Amino acid sequence: MLERNSGIPLNLGWVNRSCVNDQAVKNRVQDLLSSRLIHADHQVEWLARSIQCIDLTTLAGDDCPSNVARLCSKAAHPLSDDLTRALQIKHGLLTTGAVCVYPARVADAVLGLERLGANIPVASVATGFPTGQTSLKTRLEEIEFAVANGAKEIDIVINRELALSQNWGELYNELVEMRKACGESHMKSILAVGELCTLTNIYKASLVAMMAGSDFIKTSTGKETVNATLPIGLVMCRAIRAYNRKTGFKVGFKPAGGIRTSKDVLQWMTLMKEELGDNYLTPDLFRIGASALLNDIERNLANYATGGYFLAEEMPMA
Structure with a gap:
């Protein structure tokens, strides 16, 4: 069990003197994409491992107990029985990293996973997701509600106004309060990178979130115009390393938003291995926020096992 990040006092000197070289970031990403390729013989193993890092997510207005139950079933058994046998994976061994839902659906997800006998944590978005435009009191109450209903991970959103105005002290204080409200549940702080304007601002917000005790930092809500991109991921990984x-x-890392294909996930896993090491290819430290990704991974694994490429609608999807 990894030691949780307890946070440190806000170090404004460190935050304020931080600066990102945008061109250097671009060059590093281009180098990764051109020279760090996963051999075809190993891609099946990497894709199977990536499933363990997916936070299988539904955040729709029509979420209800039945579709949450289907999501839980898919999380517990992400591949069909035939494909599991073909890949020689023991039944029930491979699951997703978590199931992620709105606070009002946490109890449904907990019940659904209990009925399946699946030891998968329930993650809940909170704090006025996706905008965070509610009072701090309301945001803290939402965290407490999700935790009380069984959420083991809370994906909070930061106050972008405070980050854009460089009001790092107030942002830090808000996140410390959120961390307290999470209790024993892990806090994953969503930076909403597409609304922070610059890579330097993203790096600074990453540092502040970690200083406040975040267990993970996450790129996006998935609702912004710009979500998870490799240059942004590189900057956040460098902040984690520092x-x-x-x-x-x-501190763990979670890219979310726009990661839909097997090619995408292999690129993200390459980034994690090269920048943070093999330990960051496990669900303890790496999560992928996605809903459609699993379908594409399953199609690619089926192609490897059978030699045939299935249509998306031929794959069971929660």
Whole structure:
């Protein structure tokens, strides 16, 4: 069990002197994409591993107990029985990293997973997701409600106004209060990177979120115009690495929004391995926020196992 990030006092000197070289970030990403390729013989293993890092998500206005139950079933058994046998994966061994729902659906997800006997954590978005435009009191109450209903992970959204105005002190204080409200549940802080304007601002917000005790930092809600991109991911990974070197705490990373294909996920896993090491290819430290991704992974694994490429609608999807 990894030691949780307990946070540190806000270090404004460190935050304010941080600066990102945009061109260097672009060059590093291009190097990764051109020279760090996963051999075809190993892609099946990597794709199977990626399933363990998916936060299988439904955040729709028509969510109800029945579609949450289907999502839980897919999380517990992400591949068909035939495909599981063909890949020689023991039944029930491979699951997704978590099931992610709105606070009002947490109890449904907990019940659904209990009925399946699946040891999968329930994650809940909170704090006025996706905008965060509610009072701090309301945001904290929403966290407490989700935790009380059984959520083991809370995906909070930061106040973008505070980040854009460089009001790091108030942002830090809000996140500390959110961390307290989470209790024993892990806090994953969504930066909404598409609304932070610059890579330097993203790096600074990453540092502040980790100083406040975030267990994960996450790119996006999936609702912004710009969500998870590799340059943004690189900047956040570098912030994680710097924080680890300074404090000894390992903070997880979760890209979300726009990750839909097997090619996408292999690129993200390559980034994690190259920037943070093999430990960051496990669900303890790496999660992928996605709903449609699993369908594409399953199609690619089926192609490997059978030699045939299935249509998306031929694959069972929650």
